Amino acid sequence: MRIATWNVNSLKARLPRVEEWLEYAQPDVLCLQETKLADKNFPSMAFSALGYDSAAHGHNQWNGVAILSRVGIEDVTTGFDDETIDPYEGDARLVAARCGGINVVSVYVPNGREVGTEFYDRKLVWFDALHGWIAKQYSPTDALVVAGDFNVAPEDRDVWSPKAFEGSTHVTEPERAAVRRLEEWGLVDAFRHQYDQDGLYSYWDYRRGDFHQHRGMRIDLVLVTEPLAEKIGWALIDRNARKGKQPSDHTPVVIDIDV
């Protein structure tokens, strides 16, 4: 089973590249973030033509998530459950489904903007809600994949220059603690399960020629429960998808699980 996640920064702008990538990479499941599309505008027909069913969750021109699957898609839910208070209520940042016997969650964690702002504070509260929701919905012994743009670089080796990010969001201790808390519950960073080296990024700012200068961050994560972690065949960040015409500023993260 090949599972991938990709923040496409507008599915409308990126549809040709997503179609091209699906044909090239042949994922069984693809989690999307920043679709920036209301559900009524989601291009489900384009994906059907390539053999994928889809579950979309979007309201307007901001955020928006989806799951594409060619191994079936059932029990679709959007957002947290009714009892969970969502500090970003109104945004579309989470969609879950069961695909080919695996529980899949596509997440788009709030950016947080600047440390010290209420956006940053609510990002941490959103992480609390995510942790609580996962713990309520699933067990660490379930086959579960939580994939998406976490807007956190888990460690210093996940950014091109820790010094350049001092005082910025994505690298603060509370944000990193929020990711560790998910790991302590029972999720494993699939990419780190396979690779230790630094310099492997999933996001490069469009500005300053950051991609070509290799100034990036690894903020797109595929987290899996232990029963799946022990079956990971390989993992990779498809850096090539950041090249060429009209790329997203993120690139896909892909894992193969022997199930």
Place this chain on the structure above:
DNA sequence: ATGGTAGCCCTGCTA
């Protein structure tokens, strides 16, 4: 020196 780009639409806001 607070820069730079891309994408959306209330040509400013979000990332």
